[in-house]
Amino acid sequence: MKTFLLEGDITAADTFTTLSTRGSETAPSTQLPAEWSKIDRIVVAVTYDQAAAGSAMFLLRLTGSAVRGTQDLVIAGGGGQAVQAGSDAAPLTMTNLELTDVDIDVSGGDVIIVQAAMTDNDLGTARVVISMYGA
Numbered sequence: 001m002k003t004f005l006l007e008g009d010i011t012a013a014d015t016f017t018t019l020s021t022r023g024s025e026t027a028p029s030t031q032l033p034a035e036w037s038k039i040d041r042i043v044v045a046v047t048y049d050q051a052a053a054g055s056a057m058f059l060l061r062l063t064g065s066a067v068r069g070t071q072d073l074v075i076a077g078g079g080g081q082a083v084q085a086g087s088d089a090a091p092l093t094m095t096n097l098e099l100t101d102v103d104i105d106v107s108g109g110d111v112i113i114v115q116a117a118m119t120d121n122d123l124g125t126a127r128v129v130i131s132m133y134g135a
Contacts, residue, residue, distance in 0.1 A: 002033045006114050007129040013122035016061055016115040019130060032066045036108035036134035040101065044130045046076040046116075047094040051124025055079025058095075059117045060130065066110035073099070075116070078123065106134065 006028070008019035022028040039062075046058045058076040076095040106112065116128040 002036070002134060004032060004112075004132045004134065005130070006030070007127070008116070010116055010118045010126040010128060013056065013118050013120065016059075016117045019114045019116055019128060030064070030111050030113065032106055032108050032110060032112050033134065034109040036106055039104040039106055039132050039134050041133040042073075042099040042102055042130065043096070044075045044128065045094050045096045046078070046126060046128050048078060048118070048126035049124040050080050050082060052122055053080070053082045054121025054123060056121050056123050057119045058126065058128070059119065060128075061115040061117070062104065062112060063115070064111045064113035066106045066108075066112040068105045068107075071104055075128075079121070108134075
């Protein structure tokens with residue numbers, strides 16, 4: 001089983017942002033391994049800096065020539081109160097989600113586009129990291 005990892009920052013609400021980095025790689029290949037015919041499992045983590053008060057849902061979108069159709073998944077939710085000047089920062093946790101047996105058909109060797117969105121309130125900059133496992 002091989003792993004495909006991407007990450008990126010969401011800096012605005014209600015807009016899908018392409019996850020386009022992988023560690024120090026600023027422009028990694030988004031071509032799935034040639035032997036993949038499906039995505040078996042997805043592990044995704046989301047955290048945000050709570051620069052504003054409110055709540056939001058986080059969505060993941062898989063598209064591109066490697067994916068048959070568009071796959072939209074709800075991956076996290078969060079919210080809270082913005083930190084006030086002179087006070088301690090409110091604790092934030094990273095939301096992890098593991099989806100097993102997702103069985104998403106893909107065309108190995110083709111390009112996948114992975115995007116994430118923060119809906120409703122703009123909570124500040126959100127970091128999304130996704131790892132997909134295929135066969």
